[in-house]
Amino acid sequence: MNRQELISLIRQRHSFLCVGLDADPAKMPSHLQGQPDAVYQFNKAVIDATIDYAVAYKPNIAFYESMGVEGLIQLRKTMQYLHGLDKKAFTIADAKRGDIGNTSQHYAKAFLDPQGEYNFDAITVAPYMGEDSVLPFMSRPDKWVILLALTSNKGASDFQFLRDTTGKALFEHVLERAVQWGTPDNLMFVVGATKASMLSRVRAIAPHSFLLVPGVGAQGGSLDEVCRYGLTADCGLLVNSSRGIIYASNGPDFAERAADEARKLQIQMAQYI
Amino acid sequence: MNRQELISLIRQRHSFLCVGLDADPAKMPSHLQGQPDAVYQFNKAVIDATIDYAVAYKPNIAFYESMGVEGLIQLRKTMQYLHGLDKKAFTIADAKRGDIGNTSQHYAKAFLDPQGEYNFDAITVAPYMGEDSVLPFMSRPDKWVILLALTSNKGASDFQFLRDTTGKALFEHVLERAVQWGTPDNLMFVVGATKASMLSRVRAIAPHSFLLVPGVGAQGGSLDEVCRYGLTADCGLLVNSSRGIIYASNGPDFAERAADEARKLQIQMAQYI
Numbered sequence: 001m002n003r004q005e006l007i008s009l010i011r012q013r014h015s016f017l018c019v020g021l022d023a024d025p026a027k028m029p030s031h032l033q034g035q036p037d038a039v040y041q042f043n044k045a046v047i048d049a050t051i052d053y054a055v056a057y058k059p060n061i062a063f064y065e066s067m068g069v070e071g072l073i074q075l076r077k078t079m080q081y082l083h084g085l086d087k088k089a090f091t092i093a094d095a096k097r098g099d100i101g102n103t104s105q106h107y108a109k110a111f112l113d114p115q116g117e118y119n120f121d122a123i124t125v126a127p128y129m130g131e132d133s134v135l136p137f138m139s140r141p142d143k144w145v146i147l148l149a150l151t152s153n154k155g156a157s158d159f160q161f162l163r164d165t166t167g168k169a170l171f172e173h174v175l176e177r178a179v180q181w182g183t184p185d186n187l188m189f190v191v192g193a194t195k196a197s198m199l200s201r202v203r204a205i206a207p208h209s210f211l212l213v214p215g216v217g218a219q220g221g222s223l224d225e226v227c228r229y230g231l232t233a234d235c236g237l238l239v240n241s242s243r244g245i246i247y248a249s250n251g252p253d254f255a256e257r258a259a260d261e262a263r264k265l266q267i268q269m270a271q272y273i
Numbered sequence: 274m275n276r277q278e279l280i281s282l283i284r285q286r287h288s289f290l291c292v293g294l295d296a297d298p299a300k301m302p303s304h305l306q307g308q309p310d311a312v313y314q315f316n317k318a319v320i321d322a323t324i325d326y327a328v329a330y331k332p333n334i335a336f337y338e339s340m341g342v343e344g345l346i347q348l349r350k351t352m353q354y355l356h357g358l359d360k361k362a363f364t365i366a367d368a369k370r371g372d373i374g375n376t377s378q379h380y381a382k383a384f385l386d387p388q389g390e391y392n393f394d395a396i397t398v399a400p401y402m403g404e405d406s407v408l409p410f411m412s413r414p415d416k417w418v419i420l421l422a423l424t425s426n427k428g429a430s431d432f433q434f435l436r437d438t439t440g441k442a443l444f445e446h447v448l449e450r451a452v453q454w455g456t457p458d459n460l461m462f463v464v465g466a467t468k469a470s471m472l473s474r475v476r477a478i479a480p481h482s483f484l485l486v487p488g489v490g491a492q493g494g495s496l497d498e499v500c501r502y503g504l505t506a507d508c509g510l511l512v513n514s515s516r517g518i519i520y521a522s523n524g525p526d527f528a529e530r531a532a533d534e535a536r537k538l539q540i541q542m543a544q545y546i
Contacts, residue, residue, distance in 0.1 A: 022376075062372060062379035068390035069345050076342065096372050098399060099335060100426040103295075106335035117341040126371060126399045128421055130428020148401055153373040155403020158450055165438050177431055 001090050001121045002142045003185045003234075006210070009055045009088060010235045014270035017262060018056035018092065018212065019046065020242025021078065022063050027247050029254045039067070039074035042254075044081055046246050047089075049259040053266035056090040056238050057082060058212075072117075079118045090238070092146060092212070093120040101132035108136045112143045122146050124190060124212070127174045131181055138186045145187050147178050149202065152192025152215030171198075175205040184208040191230070193221020193239070199229030210236050216265075217244035223265070227272045235273060241265060274363050274394045275415045276458045276507075279483070282328045282361060283508045287543035290535060291329035291365065291485065293515025294319065294351065295336050300520050302527045312340070312347035315527075317354055319519050320362075322532035326539035329363040329511050330355060331485075345390075352391045363511070365419060365485070366393040374405035381409045385416045395419050397463060397485070400447045404454055411459045418460050420451050422475065425465025425488030444471075448478040457481040464503070466494020466512070472502030483509050489538075490517035496538070500545045508546060514538060 001009075010016050023039045032038045047057065059078065064071035082091055093111040098104060104125075109116060111123045122144035125134055137145040150160055150171045160171040178187060184206075191202050193215035202211065211230055215221040216239050223239060230237050241261070248257035274282075283289050296312045305311045320330065332351060337344035355364055366384040371377060377398075382389060384396045395417035398407055410418040423433055423444045433444045451460060457479075464475050466488035475484065484503055488494040489512050496512060503510050514534070521530035 024379075060372075060376055060379075062370070062376045062383065065383035066379040066389075068383070069342060069349060072342050072345055094372075096399070096402075097335070097369065099333075099367075099369050100424070101428075103333055103335045106297075106333075106339040110335065110338035110341070116339075126369070126401050128399050128401045128432060129369075129424050129426055130431030130433075132426055132428040134428075151373070151402050153402055153405055155374075155405040155407075158403030159401060159443065159446060160403075162435075162437055162443065162446060164435055170432065170435065170443065173432060173435060 001088070006055070006090055007234050009090065011273065013052065013055055013266070014273050015053055015055055015266040016235050016237050016239055016269055017054040017265050018058050018238045018240040019050050019054045019245055019262065020094070020240050021046065021057055021059040022242045022246065023074070024063055025067070027250065029250050029252060031252055037074065037077065039071065040077040043078040045255040046258050047082065049255040050245065050262040051085070051087050051089060053259070053262040054089065056092060058092040058094050058240055060242070061093055061095040076117045079120070083119060090122070091120045093118065093123040096124050096126050096148065098126040098129050098133040100129065101136055104133050104136040108139070112137065112140055122188065124148065127178065131177070134178065134181055138182050143186065145182060146212050147174065147187065147189050149174050149189040150191045150195050150198055152194045152221065156192065156195070172201065172205060175202060179206055179209070184210070188212055190214065193226050196221060196225035196229055199226065203230065208232060208236065210238060212238045212240060214240045217241045223268055231272055239269070274361070279328070279363055280507050282363065284546065286325065286328055286539070287546050288326055288328055288539040289508050289510050289512055289542055290327040290538050291331050291511045291513040292319065292323050292327045292518055292535065293367070293513050294330055294332040294519065295515045296347070297336055298340070300523065302523050302525060304525055310347065310350065312344070313350040316351040318528040319531050320355065322528040323518065323535040324358070324360050324362060326532070326535040327362065329365060331365040331367045331513055333515070334366055334368040349390045352393070356392060363395070364393045366391065366396040369397050369399050369421065371399040371402050371406040373402065374409055377406050377409040381412070385410065385413055395461065397421065400451065404450070407451065407454055411455050416459065418455060419485050420447065420460065420462050422447050422462040423464045423468050423471055425467045425494065429465065429468070445474065445478060448475060452479055452482070457483070461485055463487065466499050469494060469498035469502055472499065476503065481505060481509065483511060485511045485513060487513045490514045496541055504545055512542070
């Protein structure tokens with residue numbers, strides 16, 4: 001999906017919500033547990049219930065890998081289902097990969113190839129290994145890197161705020177370098193909602209880039225703050241919620257409750273578009 | 274495998290060689306291509322041919338993921354084979370994972386769980402997200418984090434050498450913090466052989482930690498330099514070679530040629546133990 005299509009989708013649904021598909025068998029409704037294709041059935045129900053309120057879905061790859069080969073089969077089925085829907089959505093492999101160029105090419109093939117098993121629109125990438133670890137993910141038309149800049153977790157402060165002699169923080173270096181590697185048409189950044197006030201510094205370096213913002217809701221970030229500092233004329237934001245939506249209930253009503261929570265966020269988001 | 278067992282293995286085989294199992298179907302011998310379980314058969318032949326000269330095997334997970342679900346099945350078979358051998362080896366998932374704590378727990382489960390599909394001894398981890406992204410990989414007995422410190426690729430210079438006001442580089446910050454998170458019994462570091470002279474600075478911060486050193490051979494690093502600056506009383510090094518061994522030939526003699534190349538390195542290594 002290209003930038004214009006993403007922006008159109010956001011305007012059409014009055015939403016910039018990304019639903020995190022962190023499918024954890026231990027947290028899924030008891031009536032699904034132990035059923036064949038339980039994870040796929042869970043994801044399918046969540047997608048059907050939320051797609052009118054969301055523009056993106058973000059499976060967290062760790063949750064599927066931790067189920068072994070069977071988990072990847074469930075991921076493949078989920079992606080096939082998303083690709084087959086009339087209602088489109090932007091798809092993000094939350095994989096946080098990154099390795100020497102030759103290896104990153106293999107990760108890019110795994111997650112982004114149109115002929116591959118998943119065919120995601122985008123993948124999250126870690127910046128520590130620099131340019132040649134990132135570029136291979138940007139070589140396909142209409143495919144995106146979402147590079148970690150400022151994350152929402154406690155450990156973010158261990159390295160991301162280290163400052164050089166000019167007072168510039170590591171995350172600012174990452175942004176400055178990366179905007180030379182890609183463009184707002186193939187490069188987004190992860191910026192945690194728990195650091196919303198930092199968004200103005202992110203916008204100073206990357207004024208037009210889309211930002212994927214985790215941490216609203218369960219992790220304590222505020223949608224209002226994120227919009228105040230992060231919104232652009234093209235929206236420029238994808239705000240993610242995972243647990244707050246998909247585990248709103250662990251009873252048979254989980255999909256309805258997921259829809260309720262997604263709708264609440266969509267109604268808030270509509271004010272800003 | 275714990276530290277003492279690893280050191281014993283190194284002394285027993287007079288080797289600190291790690292063989293990188295970067296199984297790329299396009300580079301495999303033509304007589305194997307298209308055969309059932311070709312990747313597993315290739316790995317098995319390489320392992321049988323090299324295990325007298327090597328102490329560790331390091332499948333690069335990207336190469337398996339890029340083959341989709343089938344690739345992970347080949348990886349599982351390879352790991353089952355390694356676990357079933359009388360001759361032991363240290364096993365490393367070269368995965369470069371790292372995410373918020375809850376997610377890292379899932380990656381740790383995927384790769385390190387004794388009851389899981391792979392049961393690796395160690396996993397490579399990226400440091401950008403800080404402490405809570407790393408700790409979940411160190412919670413299992415005799416399992417290891419191998420944290421990226423100084424990588425062997427060109428892009429390493431983009432961020433790893435950024436200096437703070439005191440002149441300390443990012444990779445040194447990573448080392449200093451990380452030695453507080455783990456111990457030489459559950460934490461190693463990746464330090465590229467192409468930066469061998471930097472090893473003395475690594476050893477100043479992490480004098481007893483094992484270092485996983487890629488980049489000898491194909492990437493131009495020198496074993497002699499690596500040993501001069503990196504060797505400890507317990508050896509403290511695992512030096513990796515991938516392409517130079519496993520693709521020494523793409524004919525029917527690939528396993529014999531892999532053995533030749535591994536033996537050459539082992540003979541050089543024996544001088545240092």
